[in-house]
Amino acid sequence: MNKQETVMQTIDTLTIDYQHYLTTAEITAIEHEASIMETREAAGIEALKVVQDHRGWVSDESLFAISDLLGVPTAQLEGVATFYNLIYRQPVGQYVIHLCDSIACHLTGLDGVLSAIKQHLNIEYGQTTKDGKFTLLSNACLGSCDKAPAMMIGREHYQHLTPESAVEILQQLAAHGEADE
């Protein structure tokens, strides 16, 4: 087999039948989104969010499956997936901390909150704790400027943060998570 054939074959194998990969719940949710848009490709971002909601992040396999379901080229879908701050293309922890690093938070004590979180979790921006509980990311302005500093974890927004209150919130989440298991 010459080199060119190898490449061709590699590309061929990178398709995934969505019906075998995605769950019925995922397919139903994505089809609903597709039904309210004019084209199937317009449901791309919603589809990525649906899969991420179910699986925590968007793996290559998920990307190929969505591509198959919507009939959108994988490269285009990847262009969309990597464009957005809230789509995770790498595995993340159980809780993703989106710490607002925009100007109102900067002026009102972000530095102290950030140091406290980093120290408490022993991670930097972009990293996940060893126990898989927390991932730390920065976020552009969360729109809580009158209640800064602020962070978002899941769908919850936490405001008026201090170094102490931020750590307390993380401790409570960690304890809650353990109780669930």
Next chain:
Amino acid sequence: MSEQIKNNDLKPLTQWVNLQQPLAFDDYCQVGGYQGAKVALLQHQPNEVLDIVKNSGLKGRGGAGFPTGMKWSFVPMFAEGDEDAPDNKYLVANADEMEPGTFKDRLLLEGAPHQLVEAMIIAAYTIGANKAYIFLRGEYHLAAKRLQQAIDEAYQNNWLGENIQATKFCLDLYVHSSAGRYICGEETALINALEGKRANPRAKPPFPQVSGLFGKPTIVNNVETLCNLPHILKNGIEWFQGIAPNSDAGSKIYGACGRVKTPGLWELPMGATLREVLYQHAGGMQDGLQFRGLLPGGASTDFLVAEHLDTPMDYDSIAKVGSRLGTGGLIVLDDKNCPVAMVLNLLRFFAQESCGWCTPCRDGTPWAVEVLARIEHGKGKKEDLDTLEKLCDFMWIGKTHCALAPGAVEPLRSALKYFHDDFLQHIEHGCCHYDPASIAKRKQVSQSHNHLNNTSNSSMAGQ
């Protein structure tokens, strides 16, 4: 009671806002909700509503201040049965609020979702759109939930769907929740995002009013702009212009953040002065802090300083003193926060959120960040200031598809002007003079240098 009515008349947008529990459909109707939409749909033809909005003097509240009626008038209108008519037109509410220091639309979305739904019915009727989307930023989860509730109620009560209120007008309204990217607030990027494409802004022309979403005529309006419509239709043009007789028409939701005593949002007649917002409403600076300057309308506006505080916050007045009204949210700088660090934070935001399509923006914003970081960390040179000036020109209007890079220039160039001494001190002292730790470290270093210099009797001192 009359005092109450008068007060509400001056605060049309926020009078029905309830953040704890927004008004459900019946309660909203009881206080006067859907009356504006009734006036529009049952008493006027679309072109008449367009004239009302045009004559009201309503300008876009998203930042650019473009007259709303004029924007709508570019949408081609067709007689019934016209073969040239497109099969659809679209209305989009721009709820992708992500301008740092701006949180006004969040109040309207979370606190009065029916007001936006009613407004969109009026706007869609006027331009002849049968499908509308609320393009909501991904982080506003509560707003998404409450908007969907309001939309469901509107469908149940025949304010959405087929033959609305027994007219021929039909409208479907959907919430599209985005996934976090500042550039999606730019209307052509937003349209690409809604089409499922990577959200780079488009070249204009064609303008969205002619060829927008899926190639069809499309109007994109900011949430606060739209929310004025029910009140204009209900109370009339004279009332709307009477709110602020000496300024742009209507009210404006102003805000303040930073280390002021009471940060927040206040709906005031258009043209309240900066001083009024900063001192009467935001309570002035926190104890022990002095006012240094402010950005009058979000991260992408020019700094203004003490000499500008008596400027009315309307489009022309703020422009006259060299900035923009923008979103009307003040970001206030105090004397214990470093202006260089503030601009560095702002430019980092723009560099991160640049979509990367145009070279001046993709390369210029991180370049400015690199230079600013060097200065802030005490490693800057005087030539760096020339580089920053050059970058302000490199990224200015006309060199990029959209306004992101020029928006980044505005705080940068004005900081170089008003806080020039701060930049110089960083360079001359080799440290940030707002950071005690950095000064102490610097002193230690220079003392040990002096010691070395003295013992070796070198003439290197001062280099």
